[in-house]
Amino acid sequence: MKTKRILAFAMTTILATTMLSACGPDRSNGGNTNQGTNQSTNQATNTPSSTPEGTDETANQPEKPAELKIWADDNAEKLAALETITKRYTEQTGIAVKITPIAMNDQIQALSLDGPAGNGPDLFYQPGIGSLSVQGLVQPIEISDEVRANFTEDTLGALSYDGNLYGMPFVVETYALLYNKALIPEAPKTIAELEKIAEEQTDASKDQYGFLFNATDFYFAWAFMGGSGGYIFKEDGNGFDISDIGFNQQGAVEGAKLIQSWFDKGYLPKGVNGDVVGGLFNEGKVAAVINGPWAITDHRAQLGDNLAVAPLPVLENGNHPQSFIGVKGWMLSAFSQNAYWATDLAVFLTNAENSLEWFKATGEMPPNLKALEDPAITEDPLVVGFTEQTKYGKPFPNVAELSHVWDPMANALKFISEGQDVQEVMDEAVTQIQDLIKMAGANQ
Known part of the structure; x- marks a missing residue:
């Protein structure tokens, strides 16, 4: 099924990823x-x-x-x-x-x-x-x-x-919610409030949005999976169990479905990247974005005192989104x-x-x-x-195997943004990560 599509790209990167640190892309x-x-x-x-x-x-x-x-x-x-x-x-x-x-x-x-x-x-x-x-x-x-x-x-x-x-x-x-006080005077406290802002202020024909973030970047998307109860590798008193990968378990799947709903409702446009998010925010066309402190200097230069930062809004389950640190x-x-x-x-x-x-x-x-x-x-x-x-x-889990998570999850989130079945996509992502870990072990 879709596994071959994901795997074809990832297998070419197995030797390269073993040279990377466990953390994600440089946000410097x-x-x-x-x-x-x-x-x-x-x-x-x-x-x-x-x-x-x-x-x-x-x-x-x-x-x-x-x-x-x-x-x-x-x-x-x-x-x-x-x-x-x-x-x-x-x-x-x-x-x-x-x-x-x-x-x-x-x-x-x-x-x-x-x-x-x-x-x-x-x-x-x-x-x-x-x-x-x-x-x-x-x-x-x-x-x-x-x-x-x-x-x-x-x-x-x-x-x-x-x-x-x-x-x-x-x-x-870590990352948080950056918002433009000229468009929303106060930060939304809950996801429901954030979605209401998106409903009221999104007009894709004018490149105007209530909120934006690079939702196909696992670094940002994880917050909603982790806040929904998901895990990457199961953690116990002795560290991480690399054999227990949690992306296809209930919590992570629920978080991914929430993200998919934002694409389905038109709150998030398909194919958006970090540069587009930052550019539209600077132009005053987006009320709120999810980004990190590395973006503050640029946004403050454009938005001045209208720039504000708040924690990510609370999920429906009462938990805060679990951003990476x-x-x-x-x-x-x-x-x-x-x-x-x-x-x-x-x-x-x-x-x-x-x-x-x-x-x-x-x-x-x-x-x-x-x-x-x-x-x-x-x-x-x-x-x-x-x-x-x-x-x-x-x-981030401080294990070498995390380096094999990034590409499979980037592909999985792309498929999810396109409306494919979340559970199936996550099942395939877990299988791919397991295969990559096995291959890396065999090559050592």
Whole structure:
């Protein structure tokens, strides 16, 4: 049936997807707080933060390298902010920091080639641990309890595998409801209210819509499946059961049927993508969209004070949509010969002061708990909307097998948007994911 159509495309990508991290597509496109004149490398003490607990902090320091190398996402605005922060590290330690811009989605393959040849970085930037540990591309880091206390276990867990921490959390993100106050003065609290807005304000002939989002992108669509009781891989006290995939179970199917109903009613046009959603929202033709903090700078420039952010509306079952929570962090390369000082740099980059400076420069939310207490964040209503939604979100499953979910679900959601039977499509998607996981295991 439709399985062959889905499988034909996916089989060609099996080797490529094993090189990807578990998280989804890169969403990255979308002022200094001098709290002290002597900013320490460790936000809790003036000693290198990578010093193992209970050791002599000075005697156990290895010799400083002349240079540390990091791979950063290739975004000009972010690179400029990173240059400013790393210059202070150099001033304090005498260690130069060389930044090489490489797109996050390209870093894994590049590291697998350059790392063994001695040309890789000490730190690189990725959205979660994914398959990095399984591929042997990262090594564990050691941080003090004082540093660990500045992050939640969820954010640290997103960069952990088998009980080992492999990186330092730098950015946390989820998506929420962005709305235009010129079209709707208040955010809808429930899905029924959102659908009423869509009924009243949608006129496809004029490209006007009550709400829009890229509903065939699994990253966004999952919120309604998870909020309806769905699961990706069954989770228990020991982690995730990869053999138990939940897309064809009742909760996920109900969430997918809700999305299909929006296409059927004409609330969502077929074939819409993120660029179209953002463009129409900027033009004032859409009352509300589902998007992340990466889109704020662009939308604020167009909508000004009419831009607002709120949590996703509550579902009919009383649950909040369960948005994905992504954690991007600085990972320690398995090929680094400077693990001690590379870890020290990672802790420095993610301390409260630098995390807050990064937020002010890029708009990306920090996972550092001290930074989150700053008025620049707590008093920004746009940021508050996202932080409120994080209460209802859930991190990506930190298993390598998640990389085999994205393409099958993208195809499944496309078929669902076209009106095909939801249960049948989800059954086929689960079969395909299982086959991809088996193939990946056979190729290892």
